[in-house]
Amino acid sequence: MQSYIGVLARSRVPLVDKKWSQIPKDIKEQIWEAVDMAFVVGQGGKNSVLASAAKKWKDFKSTLTRHYILPYTNDKEKLSQPPKTYKFIEKAQWDAFVASRLSKDFESVHSQHAQIREKLEYNHRLSRKGYAGLEDQLEETMPGVEIDRSTLWKRARQDKHGNIPDPKVAEKAKLIDELQKQVSEGKVSVHDSNDVLTMALGPEHPGRLRAVGAGISPRQYFNLPKPQRVSFDDRLKESLRVLLQEETKKMEAKAREETLRMEARTKQLVEAEREHFLSQLSQLIPNFDPTMLKTRISQSPKNPMSDKASCSGGDVRSLHVEDDTAKMGKHQEDEEKEEEKRDEEKEEEKEKEDEEKHDDKVIEVGDYSNMEAPSSLKTLCRYVETTLLPEDKILQFTIDKEVFGGERDTFLLPEDITQFAGMEEIGATVVAVYMRYLHDVLKKANMTSMVGFIDPATVSANSGTIADRSRLVAGRLQKTDGEQIFMMPYNPGLVSLTGFCFYDFQ
Structure with a gap:
């Protein structure tokens, strides 16, 4: 679904130097309707879908800037046409976007955001899987083990071999292991937001929460009991199972009805063709008695x-x-x-x-x-x-x-x-x-x-x-x-x- 949202954001939203809030509402509505038709999003999912589209649209413009514009600031010929990879970009939009990215106003904004980016010390390696996908994966490989935020945070920064290349991240991962051990031994107690990850990394920023994915606030996470979250997933799976059973029964009933109808139709055709056959024989053969042949056929x-x-x-x-x-x-x-x-x-x-x-x-x-x-x-x-x-x-x-x-x-x-x-x-x-x-x-x-x-x-x-x-x-x-x-x-x-x-x- 996230990949599909990314495609919609790149192809349907014009490439302009504006904020997401300035994009026409009808375009946003088209994106939401397309996602809602293709996936089971549920009530209240529209805001999260549009928020994801906004981020992906912004990331797309950042990708174009870093890979197709800034490296060629002195080569105007390569900037004259949109990248061949993105053929849906119109020439007029591309020219306007390139001009905005080469302006002095953008240079100051770009420098400011680059400094902010350098402050991010603990980069994850999840790609598109996200924390939700990681949690599902760990639940399959570690059945019966409670997966907390600290475990997700640490696993999200490991490579495919289970190693952590970044020394700073490796140091925090080691601290998380020690805290988890102390909690299991009863030497350290955790409650509410004061869990292992908060002890290792420090307090959370207001309105955000680490290692749980986007769209989940601290109030939602810590005030909603874990068993309730699990039961919600179970209820969703059960409802889908019941829905599939009902659809299967409908299809089977329809198939039986169609079979009976075809059998009745076939019988009618056979009887009609038999009568025609007997009438033809009556015309061709002198003194032909159709009742004799009918009796032999029926027996x-x-x-x-x-x-x-x-x-x-x-x-x-x-x-x-x-x-x-x-x-x-x-x-x-x-x-x-x-x-x-x-x-x-x-x-x-x-x-x-x-x-x-x-x-x-x-x-x-x-x-x-x-x-x-x-x-x-x-x-x-x-x-x-x-x-x-x-x-x-x-x-x-x-x-x-x-x-x-x-x-x-x-x-x-x-x-x-x-x-x-x-x-x-x-x-x-x-x-x-x-x-x-x-x-x-x-x-x-x-x-x-x-x-x-x-x-x-x-x-x-x-x-x-x-x-x-x-x-x-x-x-x-x-x-x-x-x-x-x-x-x-x-x-x-x-x-x-x-x-x-x-x-x-x-």
């Missing part, structure tokens, strides 16, 4: 992911991946194990069926010449029938690193293509190849920074537990460098859904 498992996806329709889901998914309870882990066991049994049965089909080499290609499909799909099906099947070939693809975050090779079997053409269940490989194609389209349109893809292999039911799959998804999201919409396949069991993952990097 599907709640969360399982499959490596099979259907190209018969789409839905929208919002997925929020949290880093702490791995911290699931034991009950959920048991459910996952049972679920994985069931999936493995189904997968073994499916593999047996596939092996039997592959051994027999019976793949229903069908007559694609009359089907309603794009010509490119018909051409692909004919290629499967005439080339891939007779020669037992596959289609190989390389998926670049920028598609899923890691480069890998994959392939399509003939049955993958025939299943796709026949509107049957398709494998995760088909979805991955299609995502690769979408990435190429987005790349041509310079939209790869807006839309990203998540590898179906990382979210399929065969890719470990739900916790493992969640970590893979979270890792994919964290490796991106912008706010994107991520697309990933999601299969709740019987009907595949197209999942959209919105990840906010801010």
Whole structure:
């Protein structure tokens, strides 16, 4: 706060040869408002803030005089421009300030203040920390020990190695140690203002007090019991703690409310998209009964992911991946194990069926010449029938690193293509190849920074537990460098859904 006050005093108060009392009140008010907005000052703090600003403004003018004016009294060229360190000083103000500092009136004032400064014998080495900061530091390093004025005065004049370079100060510090020892032994008694520091240095000046910092008078210090001062600090800390707790509760309540609202909104979107999907199927498929598909959807498992996806329709889901998914309870882990066991049994049965089909080499290609499909799909099906099947070939693809975050090779079997053409269940490989194609389209349109893809292999039911799959998804999201919409396949069991993952990097 003191540094901030110093910046305000230097930059907002004009550099003029006037006293602080002559500075316009609106400028002082601006300084106070800026400090009050940035820091918790409390009632009655305005006077101390402005007093600190006045001293810092005066010290700033003294620094300019000693370092940038007096050393160059015979070099007018160097005095023609303000110092580069303080670019906020206007040229007209600098010229007027330099002229005032080179006048004969200032020479007499400067000489008078220099003589006063020489009378200060015991200079401290606290810099900006101050006695308040020193006291806090000693309370941390010396718990349970009462820190009095004499201890603060002595520590404030030590260097970073604990030594006192000034012989005069070292002599007074030695006297303070002796007096403290006598007080602890009961040979010397202290009361009110007649404490160890007063015995060592002599009586205080009226209205001021040594080794306690600015703004504290002898009456305030000696008439206010020490326990009361400590309890005030404790009360302040307790009030701040209560305030933080209240704000935390408000934020948590707001977060819960927002979560519930988003869940309700997501449910509405899913239901609306499902109805739209069913209506589209009713128009495309003759004698289609939507109630049958609705029943199958409602009876599907709640969360399982499959490596099979259907190209018969789409839905929208919002997925929020949290880093702490791995911290699931034991009950959920048991459910996952049972679920994985069931999936493995189904997968073994499916593999047996596939092996039997592959051994027999019976793949229903069908007559694609009359089907309603794009010509490119018909051409692909004919290629499967005439080339891939007779020669037992596959289609190989390389998926670049920028598609899923890691480069890998994959392939399509003939049955993958025939299943796709026949509107049957398709494998995760088909979805991955299609995502690769979408990435190429987005790349041509310079939209790869807006839309990203998540590898179906990382979210399929065969890719470990739900916790493992969640970590893979979270890792994919964290490796991106912008706010994107991520697309990933999601299969709740019987009907595949197209999942959209919105990840906010801010």
